[in-house]
Amino acid sequence: MKEAVFTFFSLFTLLTAAGVILSRNIIYSAFNLVLCFFGLASLYLLWGATFLSMIQILIYAGAIVVLFVFVVMLLNFEKPTEQKTRFSIIVLSSAGVWTLALILLRVLSKSLGEIPSLETPAKASVRTISKLLFSQYLWPFEVLTVFLLALIVGIFVLARPEKEETP
Amino acid sequence: MILAEKLTSMAYWSHFVSIALFALGLLGFLTRRNALIVLMSLELMLNAVNLLLVQISMRTGTSEGIVLVVFVITVAAAEVAVGLGIILNLYRMKKTVDLGSFRNLSG
Numbered sequence: 001m002k003e004a005v006f007t008f009f010s011l012f013t014l015l016t017a018a019g020v021i022l023s024r025n026i027i028y029s030a031f032n033l034v035l036c037f038f039g040l041a042s043l044y045l046l047w048g049a050t051f052l053s054m055i056q057i058l059i060y061a062g063a064i065v066v067l068f069v070f071v072v073m074l075l076n077f078e079k080p081t082e083q084k085t086r087f088s089i090i091v092l093s094s095a096g097v098w099t100l101a102l103i104l105l106r107v108l109s110k111s112l113g114e115i116p117s118l119e120t121p122a123k124a125s126v127r128t129i130s131k132l133l134f135s136q137y138l139w140p141f142e143v144l145t146v147f148l149l150a151l152i153v154g155i156f157v158l159a160r161p162e163k164e165e166t167p
Numbered sequence: 168m169i170l171a172e173k174l175t176s177m178a179y180w181s182h183f184v185s186i187a188l189f190a191l192g193l194l195g196f197l198t199r200r201n202a203l204i205v206l207m208s209l210e211l212m213l214n215a216v217n218l219l220l221v222q223i224s225m226r227t228g229t230s231e232g233i234v235l236v237v238f239v240i241t242v243a244a245a246e247v248a249v250g251l252g253i254i255l256n257l258y259r260m261k262k263t264v265d266l267g268s269f270r271n272l273s274g
Contacts, residue, residue, distance in 0.1 A: 003177065006177065006180075006181075007180075010180070010181070010184040013184065013188065014184065014187055014188060014191070017188055017191045017192070017211050018191055020191075020195065020204070020207050020208070020211060021191060021192075021194060021195030021198075021199060021204065021207075021208060021211075026201060026203055026204065029203075029204055029207055030207070033207050033210065033211075036211070036214075037214070040214055040217075040218060043181075043184075043218060043221075044218075044221055047181075047221055047222055047225045048225050049221050049225060049233060049236075051233070052217075052221060052233060052236055052237070055237065055240060056240070059240055059244055060210075060214070060240070060243075063244060064210065064243070064244055064247050067247060067248065067251055068203065068206075068207065068247070068251070071203065071251045071254065071255060072203065074255065075255075075258050075264065085198050085199070085200055089197070089198060090198050093194060093197035093198055094194055094198075097190050097193045097194045097197065098190060100190065100193070101186050101187065101189070101190040104186050104189070105182060105183060105186050108182045108186065108219075109179055109182055112178070112182065112223060124224070124225065124230050124233045128230045129230055129233050129234060129237070132230055132231065132234050133234055133237070137234050137238075140238065144238060144241055144242075147242075147245065148241070148245065151245045151248065151249070154249065154252075155248050155249065155252050158249070158252035158253065158256065159252040159255055159256070
């Protein structure tokens with residue numbers, strides 16, 4: 001039963017990810033991205049990372065994709081302005097990418113297959129994560145908060161509309 | 168033993184899923200020319216790495232991978248915000264988001 005659900009959500013995630021990169025209309029890409037993030041959140045849930053699946057839905061599906069859709073609305077395309085990619089580039093890059101994927105699969109299944117799996121799936125509770133975050137990873141956490149503050153200022157400078165009159 | 172075998176095979180297939188997701192993201196990154204879809208492909212690649220981190224940390228029973236994924240999600244959100252700001256400015260300059268049309272620096 002668990003395998004069936006796992007297979008379903010894996011296929012769902014992969015198909016919607018293919019939809020993101022294949023669809024011509026960018027709004028379809030954005031909504032495929034939402035579906036892909038929901039599939040990933042269900043995969044996290046199946047692996048037992050409940051907190052992360054919540055975070056995934058809140059931040060990725062809730063905030064990031066909304067940002068994308070908002071920018072698409074702001075840009076206001078009348079017609080698709082994207083030119084076709086040359087066929088040779090598509091063929092070459094897909095060959096390279098799938099070769100890379102095969103190599104990665106081989107390496108990962110070699111090196112990570114020897115990790116002994118637990119009999120009962122582990123539970124990553126919020127308590128464990130927050131204890132780690134505020135003891136062992138306190139310094140990166142604080143750096144991240146300062147980074148977010150700098151980000152807010154940077155975005156404000158970057159996306160500010162140009163002034164019409166210059167003094 | 169049968170349970171262990173099943174778990175290892177499931178681990179194998181979950182590796183396959185995250186690598187395939189990464190490959191799809193990389194393919195979109197290399198072949199599409201719309202800047203917004205390139206950013207979405209970047210998100211797909213980051214999510215593939217997140218999925219692999221979650222799987223490994225759940226299989227070994229440690230929580231460090233989860234903490235790392237929280238950091239990755241934060242930085243990814245920041246990256247999208249900066250990227251979209253840059254794309255907005257580029258669109259104001261050129262009235263297009265096709266990556267092939269930004270050739271000011273290529274001489």
